[in-house]
Amino acid sequence: MSRIVRVMENRELEKGFDARSAMAEASRCLLCHDAPCSNACPAGTDPARFIRSLRFDNIRGAAETIRENNPFGASCSRICPANELCEGACLRSRLDRPVEIARLQRFITDEERRHNLHFLKPGTPNGKRIACIGAGPASLSCAARLAQEGCRVTVFEKTDKPGGMLSLAIPPFRLPQEIVDFDLSRIEELGIEFVCDIALSADDISNLLAQYDAVFVGTGLWKPKTLDLPGKELDGVFHALDWLKTARTEKPSEQGNRLVIIGDGDVAMDCATTAVSLLASHVKLVFCRPIAFASANIAETLLAVNMGVPVITEFFPQEIRGENGKVTHIAFTGADGVSSMTLAADKIILAVGQEQDDTIAALPDHPRLFAGGDRVNGGSTVVAAIASGKRTAQAILDTISG
Numbered sequence: 255m256s257r258i259v260r261v262m263e264n265r266e267l268e269k270g271f272d273a274r275s276a277m278a279e280a281s282r283c284l285l286c287h288d289a290p291c292s293n294a295c296p297a298g299t300d301p302a303r304f305i306r307s308l309r310f311d312n313i314r315g316a317a318e319t320i321r322e323n324n325p326f327g328a329s330c331s332r333i334c335p336a337n338e339l340c341e342g343a344c345l346r347s348r349l350d351r352p353v354e355i356a357r358l359q360r361f362i363t364d365e366e367r368r369h370n371l372h373f374l375k376p377g378t379p380n381g382k383r384i385a386c387i388g389a390g391p392a393s394l395s396c397a398a399r400l401a402q403e404g405c406r407v408t409v410f411e412k413t414d415k416p417g418g419m420l421s422l423a424i425p426p427f428r429l430p431q432e433i434v435d436f437d438l439s440r441i442e443e444l445g446i447e448f449v450c451d452i453a454l455s456a457d458d459i460s461n462l463l464a465q466y467d468a469v470f471v472g473t474g475l476w477k478p479k480t481l482d483l484p485g486k487e488l489d490g491v492f493h494a495l496d497w498l499k500t501a502r503t504e505k506p507s508e509q510g511n512r513l514v515i516i517g518d519g520d521v522a523m524d525c526a527t528t529a530v531s532l533l534a535s536h537v538k539l540v541f542c543r544p545i546a547f548a549s550a551n552i553a554e555t556l557l558a559v560n561m562g563v564p565v566i567t568e569f570f571p572q573e574i575r576g577e578n579g580k581v582t583h584i585a586f587t588g589a590d591g592v593s594s595m596t597l598a599a600d601k602i603i604l605a606v607g608q609e610q611d612d613t614i615a616a617l618p619d620h621p622r623l624f625a626g627g628d629r630v631n632g633g634s635t636v637v638a639a640i641a642s643g644k645r646t647a648q649a650i651l652d653t654i655s656g
């Protein structure tokens with residue numbers, strides 16, 4: 255079944271390996287000393303080690319390596335830009351092509367799920383209590399590491415479900431919810447307490463600092479950036495994350511609708527492929543940079559292109575036009591200063607980035623207050639958020655034990 259049909263049917267994009275093909279792929283690994291693939295993983299998932307275990311038919315050991323190093327190992331195997339990280343660094347590509355590391359990671363974590371393996375355990379209690387604000391990849395990676403070291407961790411989340419972007423925004427054909435739930439279930443086994451549906455503000459932080467030994471803020475970037483365009487208030491103009499959340503949870507039909515998506519990042523590509531999967535009749539992607547400078551991973555861009563989405567580059571949006579309060583067109587001018595273009599549209603999706611929510615925009619300076627993830631790195635990949643959460647957990651441990 256082609257990737258396009260899989261998207262249309264909301265099935266997972268890539269087929270996983272079966273046992274035989276996974277072993278064959280693992281046998282392509284050169285077992286490099288000081289493996290560049292492992293050095294290239296920001297989260298320290300250590301592919302060289304788990305591939306070595308798999309090669310010697312030790313699936314349990316391989317799964318344990320992934321789970322111990324990366325609490326979102328199953329999710330990362332689906333959504334990591336592996337071509338830019340571990341696979342991009344793989345020395346096997348000097349002979350022919352890189353080892354398919356992400357797909358092997360997926361096979362191993364699928365086996366972990368199929369056999370209901372459990373590896374994570376809370377550490378011996380050390381009497382320390384930590385509050386983590388936000389339940390996305392950074393915050394939960396921090397929480398997991400601290401719980402493994404014996405801290406009592408409470409996670410405060412403003413929505414009704416942990417997982418952040420993984421649960422709310424990434425399309426299910428890239429990351430099925432059952433995979434996110436599997437990773438979350440393993441994190442929950444560390445005895446972390448979850449308090450959901452609670453929106454904390456900067457004022458609440460001093461109360462938390464009085465009750466906990468340290469506070470971690472990993473609230474991510476959820477406030478959509480917007481474009482100051484005439485007509486942006488018209489009915490039919492959406493921000494990307496809002497639209498993706500609705501698409502993921504309600505799966506509305508876009509049949510017959512013409513969608514114009516503005517933006518060149520992974521979120522814009524997710525909007526484009528999701529729109530096609532929801533049967534939109536015409537989907538167009540427009541951004542102001544040349545395609546070679548688009549910020550999306552090339553694999554995501556190619557998927558959108560292969561699904562028939564025209565990509566129009568080097569045009570700047572100028573004005574959204576409408577009738578009776580509803581969007582009908584969007585006008586652009588070319589980067590050359592001469593060209594212009596007007597596209598008919600029923601919906602316009604602005605995928606131009608996110609910024610910090612105003613509720614905890616500025617943090618007070620305090621030695622036991624820490625921050626990590628997108629709010630610190632400005633918005634990056636899930637694996638970068640995991641790495642940030644793990645690093646900050648170590649900084650917290652150093653502080654509270656010092």
Ligand code: SF4
Pocket residue numbers: 282283284285286289290291292301302305343344345346353355
């Ligand atoms: S870099 Fe490639 S060949 Fe070397 S250990 Fe990693 S996966 Fe194997």
